[in-house]
Amino acid sequence: MRRPILILLGIAAVAIAVLTAVRLHGGDGQPVAIVEDTPAPTRTPDPLLVVDVAGAVAHPGVYRLAATSRIVDALLAAGGMTGEADLGALNKAAPIRDGQRIYVPRPGETVPAGSAGSDAQLKIDVNHATAAELEALPGIGPTTAARIVRSRGGHPFARIEDLQTRGLVTARVFADIRDLVTTR
Secondary structure (H helix, E strand, O other), X not given: OHHHHHHHHHHHHHHHHHHHHHHHOOOOOOOOOOOOOOOXXXXXXXXXXXXXXXXOEOOOEEEEEEOOOEHHHHHHHOOOEOOOOOOOOOOOOOEOXXXXXXXXXXXXXXXXXXXXXXXXHHOEXXXXXXXXXXXXXXXXXXXXXXXXXXXXXXXXXXXXOHHHHOOOOOHHHHHHHHHHEXXX
């Protein structure tokens, strides 16, 4: 009794396989193309930064720029520097940050504190610098830079002296970098 049931199940399986093959080939022996309708990936827009460009530029104001922009891009957005600008006062290749003020001074003019090109702006912020930026400091290698990044992750630095009190740099290295770093 089991044998006839097994034979019928076998015949049914073969019949299903034949019908499936006929359907896939369209019944005329030609294969049927199966097309998946996968939508094209959509590109997310680049994040924007907002910067304030002031000083000796054609059109001072607030500008929205791509997150990968440099100071030169902000200057171009503001119509370029005027003829009275101190051309060597800014590092035009420096990357910009959201909320940054970029001030183009005239010869002999002091850059306002906190603006791109000011003494404070030239310092590396140990709370926001990348490991690569930290490695550019004298006496800071990849291991120390990674330790600084890990340490600030749990508790940002309140003062630059925290680098030494947390045991991240030696007194000698701290003396070398003291004037090159800041906390913002």
